[in-house]
Amino acid sequence: MAQDPRALLAKADKAAASAQGGFSFFGGRQEKLESAADLYTQAANAFRMNKLGREAGQAFEKAAEIQLKINEPDDAANTHVEAYKAYKKDDPSAAARVLEKAISHYTLKGNFRRAATHQQNLAELFELELGDIKRAIDAYELAGDWFQGDNAEALANKVFLKVADLAALEQMYPKAIERYEGVARSSAGNNLMKWSLKDYFLKAGICHMAAGDKIAAKRALESYTEMDITFPSTRECQLLQSIIEAVDQGDDEAFSDTVFQYDQLSKLDKWKTTMLLRVKETIINEDDLA
Template sequence: MMRVKNFAHSTFATTNHQTMADAQALLQKADKKAASGGGGGFSRFFGGGTTNYEDAAELYIQAANAFKLQRMSKEAGQSFEKAAAMQLKTDEKDDAPNTLVEAYKVYRKTDPEDAARVMESAIQMYTAKGNFRRAATNKSDLAGLYELELSDIPKALEAYDVAGEWFSGDQAEALANKAWLKVGELAALQEDYARAIARFEDVARSSVSNNLTRYSVKEYFFKAGLCHIASGDLVATKRAFDTYLNLDPGFMSTREFELLQDIVTAIESADQELFTEKVFGYDQLSKLDKWKTTLLLKIKNGIEDEPDLT
């Protein structure tokens, strides 16, 4: 048994080494092809010029995939980038952004800044060709990278917002709303309540007349209402509540609207215990998620800061 195990390990190591050698060999061949490209006239007619660039692009892609098998993400991404550069020199320019997206995929976990860089380039190419649906999809994916891997919330916000605009322009309202809900949530956590409110209310308005999304309207109004309260302007908050009821009279009978009203009452009476009681009661039947809990904690802290007038 031991001899079989050692043999298997040895075979795996040999295969692993061979794959790496293959990747390096392909990369060298691609570099050689790239260096010999660019000719015109007779050289192009006899297989030089753009043909060499096309061959180089294919070799770079093969090298990139071989590096992927080795889990060598940096080398794979660099090879995909070189392939895209070659494609831009040929009649296959439309393939270049797709190849950069492949580079993005391998860079994402290990080299997120490189991932963002190549995806930005791909998106510019898609928009230049008027392919806004593809650009929007990738812009949304890029926003997730900024949010999760790079923790750059301002860039994430901007990317989600732009993705939403592009989806909306392409009549993909469901995808636009998904992006704008992310804008609302992230903006609120940054205490940019005006931006958050605007996006939540936009999504609510586009959903209220749609039978498939109408049930979710109370959630969007609830989130917008929490942002209004957190902003500290109770006059604007009450006006917003009136607007929500005009748009959807059924919102009045929801537990979400009842809690919003109870929170306003607790704030006006500087009653922290009432606030805690009402929020706890709501949470017992409808579990509050992390985002809502964060907003409610900010609101609660605002109540605690109120002077004691008794």
């Protein structure tokens, strides 16, 4: 039978309070605090079993606070991670707060791989639970830097692509282009990653066009061909060339036809559809100004 989480919490509170009185014949302060931390953890897990995430998170936080008092910072960091998991759905703001505490500990210890993983979790929290895209971008970018610093290039590239996708949707085009092209350069010499270059080039090129910079888009197309000699033969390159030409000529019908034909063979995802509509709007806006 599962233990009553509130009864465990009351026992933990009592143990923590008794430790404030200093030494007693029934155990020293250290032992009482260790007992209180253990009881808070038990209470937190019992709350979790009852699907009470906020209460579980609060109990984990109390356990972590005591673990810091008794000089167990590694345990406190791990407990803060458990608090993040408990809070995640019920109280995402609290989840972000406690996860940042754990990340701070891991960076101080020089454990950047673990810090990067949790920084990525923090970014996902900002993006998916809190809807704070700007903070999500910053958090993903920092996670990518830490992965890169730990020589985890594949993990860094995955996170940098997330930065690029979100930045583009937020109209932060220079940042998006920088990240797409950076990942492309990083992947160019990797036989397992080379097949993805055409998609990175297409996305970066679309960002140039969405920003209204046709000259930069043409220059970028030339540089992509130099980076990957197979790129000109791909549908992605042909699409990019065709939309640049359609924008040059102010022909929104040609633009729509080109995109439709590409979509018949390679289904456009939501990101590409959104961004290509922005590019088409640049043609329509120019027509309105003419």
